Amino acid sequence: MSPAAIIVALGSFVLGALLALLMIPVLVWLERRVAGLIQDRLGPNRTNIAGFRLGGVVQSFADVIKLVLKEEYYPAHIKTGRWLLMLSPVITFAAALLAFMVIPFADTLYIGGEALRVQPLPVDFGVLWYLGVGAVGVVGIFFGGWLSHNKYALLGSVRAGSMMVSYELPLGLSVVALILTYNTIDFNAMVQWQSGTVLGFLPAWGILVQPLAAVILIITLFAETNRAPFSVAEGESEIVAGFFTEYTAMKFAMYFMGEYVAMNTASAVVITMLFGGYQLPWVGTASMLTHFDYYAWGYMVVLPLIVFGVIRWMRKNNRVRPTVSTDGGRGFETKVLTGALIIMTLLIEGALLWVTLLPEGTAAVATAVALLQIAVFVTKLMAFNLFFILVRWTLPRFRFDQVQYLGWYYLLPLALFNLFVTALVVTGGA
Amino acid sequence: MPRNVKVVPRHGRETKDRFYLPAIYEGIKITFRHFFDNVNDITAVDALEYPEEQPGDITERYRGLHRLTHRPDGSVACVACFMCATACPANCIFIEATERTDGVDEKMPQRFAIDTLECVFCGYCVEACPCDAIRMDTGIFSLTGRNREDFVLEKERLLSFRGAFGEEDSRAGK
Numbered sequence: 001m002s003p004a005a006i007i008v009a010l011g012s013f014v015l016g017a018l019l020a021l022l023m024i025p026v027l028v029w030l031e032r033r034v035a036g037l038i039q040d041r042l043g044p045n046r047t048n049i050a051g052f053r054l055g056g057v058v059q060s061f062a063d064v065i066k067l068v069l070k071e072e073y074y075p076a077h078i079k080t081g082r083w084l085l086m087l088s089p090v091i092t093f094a095a096a097l098l099a100f101m102v103i104p105f106a107d108t109l110y111i112g113g114e115a116l117r118v119q120p121l122p123v124d125f126g127v128l129w130y131l132g133v134g135a136v137g138v139v140g141i142f143f144g145g146w147l148s149h150n151k152y153a154l155l156g157s158v159r160a161g162s163m164m165v166s167y168e169l170p171l172g173l174s175v176v177a178l179i180l181t182y183n184t185i186d187f188n189a190m191v192q193w194q195s196g197t198v199l200g201f202l203p204a205w206g207i208l209v210q211p212l213a214a215v216i217l218i219i220t221l222f223a224e225t226n227r228a229p230f231s232v233a234e235g236e237s238e239i240v241a242g243f244f245t246e247y248t249a250m251k252f253a254m255y256f257m258g259e260y261v262a263m264n265t266a267s268a269v270v271i272t273m274l275f276g277g278y279q280l281p282w283v284g285t286a287s288m289l290t291h292f293d294y295y296a297w298g299y300m301v302v303l304p305l306i307v308f309g310v311i312r313w314m315r316k317n318n319r320v321r322p323t324v325s326t327d328g329g330r331g332f333e334t335k336v337l338t339g340a341l342i343i344m345t346l347l348i349e350g351a352l353l354w355v356t357l358l359p360e361g362t363a364a365v366a367t368a369v370a371l372l373q374i375a376v377f378v379t380k381l382m383a384f385n386l387f388f389i390l391v392r393w394t395l396p397r398f399r400f401d402q403v404q405y406l407g408w409y410y411l412l413p414l415a416l417f418n419l420f421v422t423a424l425v426v427t428g429g430a
Numbered sequence: 431m432p433r434n435v436k437v438v439p440r441h442g443r444e445t446k447d448r449f450y451l452p453a454i455y456e457g458i459k460i461t462f463r464h465f466f467d468n469v470n471d472i473t474a475v476d477a478l479e480y481p482e483e484q485p486g487d488i489t490e491r492y493r494g495l496h497r498l499t500h501r502p503d504g505s506v507a508c509v510a511c512f513m514c515a516t517a518c519p520a521n522c523i524f525i526e527a528t529e530r531t532d533g534v535d536e537k538m539p540q541r542f543a544i545d546t547l548e549c550v551f552c553g554y555c556v557e558a559c560p561c562d563a564i565r566m567d568t569g570i571f572s573l574t575g576r577n578r579e580d581f582v583l584e585k586e587r588l589l590s591f592r593g594a595f596g597e598e599d600s601r602a603g604k
Contacts (some may be wrong), residue, residue, distance in 0.1 A: 034465060037468040037469055037472075037475070038461045038465050038468075039462070039464075040464060040466050040468060040475060040476060041477045042472070042475055042477045042479075043473065095595070215451070231487070316471070316473075317469075317471065317472040317473060319473065319482075320473075321473055321479065323479075323482070323483050324479050324482040324483060326482065332437050359590075360562050390458055390462060390465070391458065392463045393461055394454065394457040394458050394460075395454060395457065429540075
């Protein structure tokens with residue numbers, strides 16, 4: 001292995017871990033703030049370190065400290081299988097985390113003639129890995145609910161099971177339709193397929209090529225992540241808290257974080273399979289590599305505009321009302337963050353300028369393209385996570401018989417029909 | 431079907447609602463609009479930034495923390511008749527009576543304490559009091575403390591609270 005290969009492998013692994021793990025506090029914060037703003041209130045925004053609130057993100061880290069230091073309460077009636085009870089949140093968490101690790105963050109990097117995958121686990125059977133490992137998550141929910149020896153927890157896990165049997169089939173069938181369309185089970189190849197166009201002008205994204213499969217996939221992934229409107233396994237109004245009733249402190253937090261990692265993973269899968277992954281619309285990797293100068297110039301124009309907008313927004317919004325007497329360091333925070341943003345922008349601009357001066361085809365240009373694609377990927381990932389959150393605060397929860405009805409009576413026939421049509425089109429009716 | 435049954439029209443049967451996805455789109459449009467309106471100007475979100483901002487819309491009918499009233503001459507109005515303690519469904523009023531030392535009446539409370547951790551703020555004590563000695567018109571809606579004893583309000587503390595809505599003034603015709 002060349003040094004470049006080791007750096008890329010390590011870099012993509014670290015990036016994957018960061019995108020999955022650091023996204024948890026950000027998503028928790030984002031969900032609470034977005035929920036607040038949707039409901040015309042503010043959400044957590046007070047916690048700060050020396051006046052630095054960062055909009056309230058610090059709250060999530062304070063929560064982590066609280067959960068780690070909190071007393072672990074143990075139901076005394078559980079005599080056997082304690083280790084499995086301890087393990088089940090870890091199963092859910094690890095399954096969601098591992099499933100995320102096959103998402104490509106950028107196209108295959110060619111450095112010195114060597115093909116390097118920017119994928120934490122560089123495998124070419126990503127879809128199968130996701131379906132296999134992602135489905136293990138519900139096992140943790142089963143074990144947790146069953147071993148708690150608590151009727152509410154048991155009901156919660158039974159409901160999770162009922163939901164899973166109604167959703168795994170449409171999920172699998174819609175994915176099979178997509179596999180038929182792209183003719184691959186490699187996530188990276190799927191993204192490359194989507195860099196073309198359909199009908200001459202639309203980007204060949206999965207959602208436009210396979211609209212029915214796309215809708216089914218998104219709906220079933222909502223169920224797979226156990227999130228609203230399909231959060232039947234946890235219902236405060238009916239079954240206390242569902243499968244994690246008996247879990248406290250960090251064991252509960254593992255389930256909680258597992259949900260957010262699963263949501264992040266589902267978002268990544270959706271954008272990889274349906275929304276062109278790390279690709280900008282209409283732009284393939286080859287064109288980016290040959291005309292990187294133009295993209296770099298475009299980016300150098302767009303980036304300061306975005307940063308200018310962010311700074312303006314921050315100056316307008318990161319202050320206290322006149323009725324609140326104390327500033328609490330928000331003015332100082334705004335100044336420091338403005339400076340940091342400007343310095344960061346200048347650094348990125350300088351790096352881009354340097355890359356444009358290099359001859360094309362060098363490793364630096366290829367790396368810059370990969371970094372640009374990673375930026376696009378993260379933007380899309382955040383956008384879809386936001387969509388997940390918006391849906392949660394828009395839709396009421398389904399009853400679990402309604403979930404089964406939807407799964408078996410509507411989605412399964414639709415997915416079969418879609419698979420049938422796809423197969424006919426792909427084989428040309430032969 | 432009996433005649434007096436009112437048949438409420440059942441919504442959600444139209445094709446658009448049954449198809450569900452258009453309805454989701456409509457809903458997301460609303461949540462999205464709220465979200466972006468508020469993100470655009472967070473300082474304009476109509477939320478009270480408690481505790482820096484205090485509520486200014488507490489009505490006179492609000493049952494705040496209890497207080498003990500004074501007579502016009504400044505003495506304690508309570509005559510330790512135990513009516514409030516008897517009426518209290520939570521048994522949170524503790525009274526020890528003693529002979530009146532200020533010469534105004536026959537009896538007065540030596541100790542008068544309300545355990546606000548037990549209190550359900552039903553207002554029965556105010557209803558029961560024949561002397562208008564206990565009221566819940568302080569407008570105090572938040573009581574904080576570091577231990578349980580802080581929440582047991584003793585006589586001195588109850589006497590120190592002022593009425594928030596100027597009821598004395600209106601009664602005196604001022």
